[in-house]
Each structure stands twice: as structure tokens, then as C-alpha cells.
Amino acid sequence: MEPLASKIRPKTLKEFVGQEHLVGEGKPLNIAIKNKHVFSFILWGPPGVGKTTLARIYANSLEAKLYDLSAVSAGKEDIKNIVNDNSLRSGPRILFLDEIHRFNKAQQDFLLPHVERGNLVLIGATTENPSFEIIPALLSRCRVFVLNELSDGEIGEIIKRTGIKLPKDAKDWLVRMANGDARQAITVLENAAALYSKIDLEALKNTVQNKFLRFDKKGDEHYNVISAFIKSMRASQPDAALYYLARMVESGEDPKFIARRMVVFASEDIGLAHPTALLVANAVFRAVETVGLPEAAINLAHGVSYLALAQKNRNSYDAYLMAMADVKKFGNLPVPLVVRNAPTDLMKELGYGKNYKPYGAESFLPEKLSRNKYLKMVLRSGTVAEKKVVDKKNKDKDK
Numbered sequence: 001m002e003p004l005a006s007k008i009r010p011k012t013l014k015e016f017v018g019q020e021h022l023v024g025e026g027k028p029l030n031i032a033i034k035n036k037h038v039f040s041f042i043l044w045g046p047p048g049v050g051k052t053t054l055a056r057i058y059a060n061s062l063e064a065k066l067y068d069l070s071a072v073s074a075g076k077e078d079i080k081n082i083v084n085d086n087s088l089r090s091g092p093r094i095l096f097l098d099e100i101h102r103f104n105k106a107q108q109d110f111l112l113p114h115v116e117r118g119n120l121v122l123i124g125a126t127t128e129n130p131s132f133e134i135i136p137a138l139l140s141r142c143r144v145f146v147l148n149e150l151s152d153g154e155i156g157e158i159i160k161r162t163g164i165k166l167p168k169d170a171k172d173w174l175v176r177m178a179n180g181d182a183r184q185a186i187t188v189l190e191n192a193a194a195l196y197s198k199i200d201l202e203a204l205k206n207t208v209q210n211k212f213l214r215f216d217k218k219g220d221e222h223y224n225v226i227s228a229f230i231k232s233m234r235a236s237q238p239d240a241a242l243y244y245l246a247r248m249v250e251s252g253e254d255p256k257f258i259a260r261r262m263v264v265f266a267s268e269d270i271g272l273a274h275p276t277a278l279l280v281a282n283a284v285f286r287a288v289e290t291v292g293l294p295e296a297a298i299n300l301a302h303g304v305s306y307l308a309l310a311q312k313n314r315n316s317y318d319a320y321l322m323a324m325a326d327v328k329k330f331g332n333l334p335v336p337l338v339v340r341n342a343p344t345d346l347m348k349e350l351g352y353g354k355n356y357k358p359y360g361a362e363s364f365l366p367e368k369l370s371r372n373k374y375l376k377m378v379l380r381s382g383t384v385a386e387k388k389v390v391d392k393k394n395k396d397k398d399k
Contacts, residue, residue, distance in 0.1 A: 004190040005183055008161050009053055016057065017161075017182075018154045019050055019147050029054065029145065033061040038092050040115055040122040042100065042130050042139070045147025048181030051125040055096040058123065064092045071102035072252075076110050083119050092121045100124035101133035101254065104292045108135045115141055128254065149180025158182045164189055170201040177208065225251075230261060234269050238308035245304050249297050259285040262303055273313030280306050319374035326369055333366035 010016045013023050013033060022029040032039070043051040059066035067082045074097070082095060097103070103111070114120045115138065122142060126133060130144055150158070155175045159166070166174065166189075178185035188207055189199070196203040225244050232240035248258055259281070266281035284303035288296040342352035363370040 004162060005186045008158075008186070009056070011057065011060065013057060016050065016053065017157050018150045019054070022145055022147070023054070028143075029058070033058055036062050038062065038121055039143060040120075040141055041143040041145055042124040042126065042134065043145050043147055044126050044128075044130055046127055046149050046180060048178075048183035048185075049147045049150055050182070051147060052096070052098065055094075055123045055125065059094045059096070062092060062094070064094045064121070067093065067095045069095065069097050071097055071099045071107075074103075076107060079111055079114065079120075083114055093119065094121045094123060096123045096125070098125045099127075101126045101128040101130075101256070105135055105289055108138050112138050112141075128257070132260075133256065150178075150182055151180070152176075155180065155182060155185055159185055159189065162186060162189055164193055164199060167200055170199065170204055173201055174204055177204075226258075226261065229258075230265060233265060233304065233308045234312065236308055236310075236312070238305045241304050241308045242301060245297075245300055249293070249300070255288045255293055255296050255300060256285070258300060259288045259303075262300075262307060265307060268317045269312050269314060270307065270310050271313045271316045273311040277307060277310050315375060315378050318378045322374045322377060326372065330366075330368060333368055336364060336366065338362065339364045 013030060016023055019029075021027060023033075024030060031037070043054060045051060056066060067085075069078055079095075082093060085093070097111075111120075111122070112135070115122045122138075124130075124134070124142065130139055134142075152175050155178050156171065159171060159174060174185055174188060177188065188204060192199050192203050192207040195207060225247055229241060229244035229248065232238075232244060245258065249255065263278070263281040263285055266277040270277040280303055284299050287299035291299060337351045337354060338356050340347070340352040342348045348354075365372060
């Protein structure tokens with residue numbers, strides 16, 4: 001049976017709801033579709049905002065064959081099969097690659113020459129920042145379009161198009177629950193229609209509570225688990241951290257998202273206590289990029305165990321926050337002449353770089369802040385004293 005979301009999927013821009021900054025009159029995708037302009041592009045935005053629909057509308061406008069793949073399960077062989085498809089006599093081959101951020105570097109390298117030579121027109125869809133997830137060579141050959149969450153009014157319009165009548169309180173609740181994600185709203189509505197003869201507010205709430213329904217990564221549980229993961233490493237509890245890691249991997253969380261959080265954690269929470277933690281975290285991120293799941297879970301587990309057991313020290317991060325507070329409070333204070341660059345004779349005459357001593361005792365801070373010692377101030381604070389106690393306990397345990 002065809003899902004409701006597929007049944008009501010718009011086939012033309014006239015039927016499409018939302019993303020007016022891209023598809024409105026005179027906007028880039030509107031012009032490209034009307035002019036049948038052939039080019040590769042990336043659609044970057046949250047779930048359920050129309051990425052797949054726009055790809056299909058674009059392909060239809062070119063009367064082109066659309067190959068629909070998910071990067072979660074696709075690989076090099078799938079790309080080869082599309083390029084070698086002899087059934088296509090004319091027109092461009094358009095590859096719609098959903099969750100393109102799940103393609104590792106080697107897979108993207110394999111895809112690149114086919115896009116470069118025009119064997120494939122690539123439309124990538126991603127919920128992650130393409131700057132971080134897509135190799136520069138491939139990204140440079142694609143236009144990036146940023147899609148926004150749908151407004152409450154736009155979600156309401158899409159609900160109306162399902163043809164399922166709802167009381168006002170039920171519709172308002174469904175709009176709020178969807179949180180800008182049309183697919184989620186349609187899925188809840190479809191399941192409610194299958195489970196209940198009368199669809200009201202109670203029926204919708206009961207449908208959402210059904211333990212067999214799973215929603216996208218924007219849900220509360222996603223944030224609860226990543227929070228528990230970070231806090232477990234911070235508390236030096238490797239068992240808890242590994243448990244939450246396993247939950248994220250099993251639920252389909254992007255492993256690069258997990259690895260990025262570990263890189264941040266290595267500097268934010270471990271910092272000066274164990275500077276090599278950042279090297280380990282970056283090595284894990286690189287391993288995840290090149291190896292991919294399921295084997296990359298081993299690299300993640302290795303890194304998580306290391307970070308959880310490492311001594312913790314937030315001094316550099318706390319000192320940075322204090323410096324940032326001064327930046328916001330005082331704005332762009334004049335840089336002392338002694339540390340200004342002096343590439344011209346005039347600048348030298350004005351005193352730029354005069355008496356500069358790289359290892360001198362003179363403060364290089366702006367004059368108004370010259371007495372500030374951010375790291376020392378952090379070291380003297382009560383919060384750091386408490387951290388030292390924790391660090392000492394960790395050392396005693398090691399003994």
C-alpha cells in the first residue's frame with residue numbers, strides 16, 4: 001500500500017508548499033526548473049521540508065530518468081550500475097542521493113569523476129552541513145541550496161491536503177508536534193487513521209505514544225541520549241558512555257555526529273589535563289570517515305573509553321569564556337602598538353612593533369585589559385578548586 005506522504009507528494013512547483021526563497025517566482029530553483037537548466041546541486045535542510053520532492057520535480061522538468069539512492073545502504077556498485085545503464089537512450093542521468101553525508105570519503109571520491117564528466121547529474125540531500133560532510137572537490141561542482149523548517153501555516157496547509165478532517169484543537173496540536181517536519185505530521189495522521197475510527201486530539205496523542213512508532217533525530221530522545229553520553233564521559237563513567245554510544249549506533253545515529261561531539265569534548269572537558277586526548281578524538285573522527293559502520297563502531301568505542309577514563313580539566317575553555325565576555329563587554333579595543341604588524345616604513349615610524357620582545361613580561365592585551373590573567377583567574381576560582389579535587393581522586397584511583 002502506497003504511504004500517504006507519497007500519495008500527496010507534489011508533482012509541480014505550483015503544488016509545492018514552503019521554501020519560497022528557492023522556489024518562488026524569480027528564485028533560483030524556480031528559474032532552473034522553468035529553463036530546464038542541467039546542473040548538480042545539494043539540498044541542505046532539516047527532515048521533512050521537501051528535499052526529495054524538489055529533486056523529483058526538477059527531474060520531471062527535464063524529462064530525465066531519476067535514480068533514487070540512499071547513502072545509508074548504497075555503494076560504489078550502485079553508482080557503476082547507474083552509469084552503465086544502457087536502457088537510457090537520451091537525456092541526463094540524475095542521481096538523487098539521500099543522506100549524502102553518509103557516503104565516506106572513498107565513496108565520494110569514486111562519485112566525483114562521474115559528476116565532473118557529466119555522466120551523472122547529482123542531487124544530494126543532507127541534514128548535515130555540507131562544508132563538513134562533503135569533500136571539497138565534489139562540493140565545488142555543486143550548488144548548495146539551504147532549506148528551512150516549514151512554518152506552522154505551511155504544515156497546516158499540508159495537513160489539509162491529506163483530506164483527513166481534524167478538529168481545530170487536534171490540528172493545532174499536530175502542527176506543534178511536527179515542529180516544521182511535514183513527513184512527521186503526515187505519518188502520525190496516517191497511523192492515527194489506521195488505528196482509530198475517530199481522529200481527535202486523544203487519538204493523535206495515543207498514536208504518538210505507540211512504542212512501535214519511531215521518528216527522526218529531532219526528537220527529545222535524541223537529545224536525551226547525546227546529553228547522557230557526554231555527561232557519562234565527563235563523570236569518568238566509561239560503562240555508561242559505552243552504553244549510550246551503543247544506543248546511538250543501533251538507532252541509526254550518524255557516526256560522524258558522535259565523533260564530532262567527542263572532538264569537542266576532548267578540548268572542552270579534558271583540555272590541559274591530557275592534551276593528547278584531542279589527537280585521539282581526531283583520529284577516531286578520521287577513522288569513522290574512512291572506515292564507516294559497522295566496523296567504525298570499534299573505533300568509536302576505543303575513543304569513548306579513552307576520553308571517559310582521561311583526567312578532566314576545563315581551565316582553557318573557562319578562560320576562553322572569560323575572554324569572550326570581555327570582548328562582548330568592551331568591543332574592539334585598540335591593539336597595543338608593540339604587537340601590531342609593521343610592513344611599511346610609515347607604520348614603523350608610527351611605532352608599530354616598536355620594542356617588541358617575543359618572550360618579554362609586558363602584557364600584549366589591550367591597555368584596558370592589561371591586568372587580566374584569564375587562566376590564572378580560572379585557576380583561583382572555586383569551580384576549578386572543585387575540579388582539582390576530582391582530578392586528585394582520579395589520580396588516587398590510578399595508583
